[in-house]
Amino acid sequence: MSVATNLMALLRGEVQADRIVPRTGQTARLTLAVSAAMAFLAVFALALSLASGRLADRWSAALAQSATIRLSAADDQIEIQTRAILTVLSQTPGVTEARAMSDDEQRALLEPWFGPDLPVGDLPVPRLIEIIEDETGFDAAGLRQRLAAEAPGAVLDDHTRWRRPLVAAADRLRMLGWLSLSLILGATAAMITLAAQAALASNVQVLRVMRLVGAQDSYIARAFVRRFTHRALTGAAIGAALGMLAIALMPRAAQEGAFLTGLGFQGLDWLWPLTIPPLAAVTAFWATRIAAFRTLKGLR
Amino acid sequence: MIDMQDAAYGYGAEPILSDMTLRLAPGSFHFLTGPSGSGKTTFLKLCYGELLATQGSITVFGQDTATLDRDAIARSRQRIGVVHQDCAFLDHLPIAENIALPLTVSGRDGGASDANMRELIAWVGLSARAAAHPPELSGGERQRAALARAIIMDPDLILADEPTGNVDWEMSLRLLQLICELNRLGKTIVIATHDLALIRAAKAQVQARVLRIAGGKLSAAGANL
Numbered sequence: 411m412s413v414a415t416n417l418m419a420l421l422r423g424e425v426q427a428d429r430i431v432p433r434t435g436q437t438a439r440l441t442l443a444v445s446a447a448m449a450f451l452a453v454f455a456l457a458l459s460l461a462s463g464r465l466a467d468r469w470s471a472a473l474a475q476s477a478t479i480r481l482s483a484a485d486d487q488i489e490i491q492t493r494a495i496l497t498v499l500s501q502t503p504g505v506t507e508a509r510a511m512s513d514d515e516q517r518a519l520l521e522p523w524f525g526p527d528l529p530v531g532d533l534p535v536p537r538l539i540e541i542i543e544d545e546t547g548f549d550a551a552g553l554r555q556r557l558a559a560e561a562p563g564a565v566l567d568d569h570t571r572w573r574r575p576l577v578a579a580a581d582r583l584r585m586l587g588w589l590s591l592s593l594i595l596g597a598t599a600a601m602i603t604l605a606a607q608a609a610l611a612s613n614v615q616v617l618r619v620m621r622l623v624g625a626q627d628s629y630i631a632r633a634f635v636r637r638f639t640h641r642a643l644t645g646a647a648i649g650a651a652l653g654m655l656a657i658a659l660m661p662r663a664a665q666e667g668a669f670l671t672g673l674g675f676q677g678l679d680w681l682w683p684l685t686i687p688p689l690a691a692v693t694a695f696w697a698t699r700i701a702a703f704r705t706l707k708g709l710r
Numbered sequence: 711m712i713d714m715q716d717a718a719y720g721y722g723a724e725p726i727l728s729d730m731t732l733r734l735a736p737g738s739f740h741f742l743t744g745p746s747g748s749g750k751t752t753f754l755k756l757c758y759g760e761l762l763a764t765q766g767s768i769t770v771f772g773q774d775t776a777t778l779d780r781d782a783i784a785r786s787r788q789r790i791g792v793v794h795q796d797c798a799f800l801d802h803l804p805i806a807e808n809i810a811l812p813l814t815v816s817g818r819d820g821g822a823s824d825a826n827m828r829e830l831i832a833w834v835g836l837s838a839r840a841a842a843h844p845p846e847l848s849g850g851e852r853q854r855a856a857l858a859r860a861i862i863m864d865p866d867l868i869l870a871d872e873p874t875g876n877v878d879w880e881m882s883l884r885l886l887q888l889i890c891e892l893n894r895l896g897k898t899i900v901i902a903t904h905d906l907a908l909i910r911a912a913k914a915q916v917q918a919r920v921l922r923i924a925g926g927k928l929s930a931a932g933a934n935l
């Protein structure tokens with residue numbers, strides 16, 4: 411019998427076949443509990459993956475198309491060199507927009523560290539010039555050379571230096587999230603296999619009788635597979651629902667706490683956790699099927 | 711029905727059974743005798759494919775059991791009714807469901823109507839006990855239930871291993887009568903037993919051949935039984 415036929419029979423259900431395998435409370439509870447716990451953890455691993463993925467994308471996109479020029483010069487040179495820089499930038503291909511940040515904007519940037527009412531004008535704070543690039547970007551090396559000639563106090567920071575490790579860290583975090591998901595799935599499969607093997611071992615007499623009366627291996631396996639698949643599906647559905655609820659109830663906060671509070675699902679991302687119960691069911695299906703056929707092989 | 715050619719079973723220097731050449735014709739009735747541990751159960755297991763001959767060949771329904779895959783073995787068992795010495799029931803199911811088990815596993819639940827089931831259960835005298843579970847039945851009731859389960863698929867061949875081993879003489883005769891009735895309906899019967907009185911009682915009702923296993927060899931038993 412093909413796997414597709416088996417799957418159809420599994421979904422359709424066979425009341426009589428289900429009755430043939432005696433109910434074992436311990437393995438039933440174990441499978442339910444393990445599936446629920448693993449699905450709960452899987453929801454968090456998924457949320458972590460998606461959040462870090464979003465973060466990496468946001469950092470990549472936001473930082474990849476912007477750059478900053480830091481100008482440190484004597485007071486009488488600041489305005490002159492600022493104008494020179496803006497002129498150079500207006501002539502640089504790949505630069506969409508360039509503007510010098512106002513004192514208020516610079517004060518706002520420093521406020522989280524130095525508090526409000528910071529006298530920016532009294533401090534040797536460099537002038538910041540924000541650059542917005544177009545999709546093709548600009549030639550950073552060429553721009554640096556021109557700036558060195560026109561405004562010796564200017565330093566171009568295209569964010570590469572600190573963007574790369576941030577994006578790499580976010581990517582790594584995303585990978586770890588997926589790895590955690592794989593490990594959770596593997597652990598679920600291992601535990602369900604153990605539970606199925608325990609159930610099969612305690613039902614060897616049932617297997618013998620069924621073989622004796624002419625039951626084919628696929629029929630016998632299906633009786634066990636169906637039971638464990640249902641338990642895994644039910645347990646995982648409960649665990650995933652609780653996980654989603656916990657994520658939904660996480661507090662929302664302002665931008666500065668965005669990473670931790672952004673640990674969740676947005677829009678269609680909410681569909682992802684719904685794949686966990688079917689995935690747990692498929693895992694249980696194969697784990698039990700393999701265990702059942704292995705046990706039956708020992709009986710003729 | 712069953713054809714053995716120089717069949718043997720066992721490992722090592724002394725096989726459990728050897729040099730078995732035998733042909734069981736359809737509709738025949740055979741007793742298999744021999745002392746305890748002589749290999750009667752092994753012989754029956756070779757017939758329904760639970761064991762495979764280590765030498766020679768055993769053909770059941772025209773197919774060499776050694777060449778059958780697991781599914782084919784299962785299908786062939788749907789044509790063989792086996793009555794085990796220990797009856798081999800599923801204790802968590804009522805006896806009526808145990809009797810119907812071969813139909814259930816072959817997907818033919820609808821094949822036997824409730825009326826047919828009731829008739830079969832009545833035939834083995836278990837109408838009042840149909841809802842009971844196997845541990846609640848006496849030895850004789852279990853043996854009759856095992857017989858009912860063995861014939862529910864209307865098999866061509868019935869193999870019974872000490873079917874009267876745990877019952878009194880009166881019940882033994884009742885079971886024998888049921889088995890003889892099946893033989894008269896054309897079923898091939900092989901009964902492993904060491905109960906010579908039972909064999910004599912059967913010979914009064916049907917034409918039965920007696921085979922003897924001793925020292926690992928199969929032979930036709932003498933006429934003095």
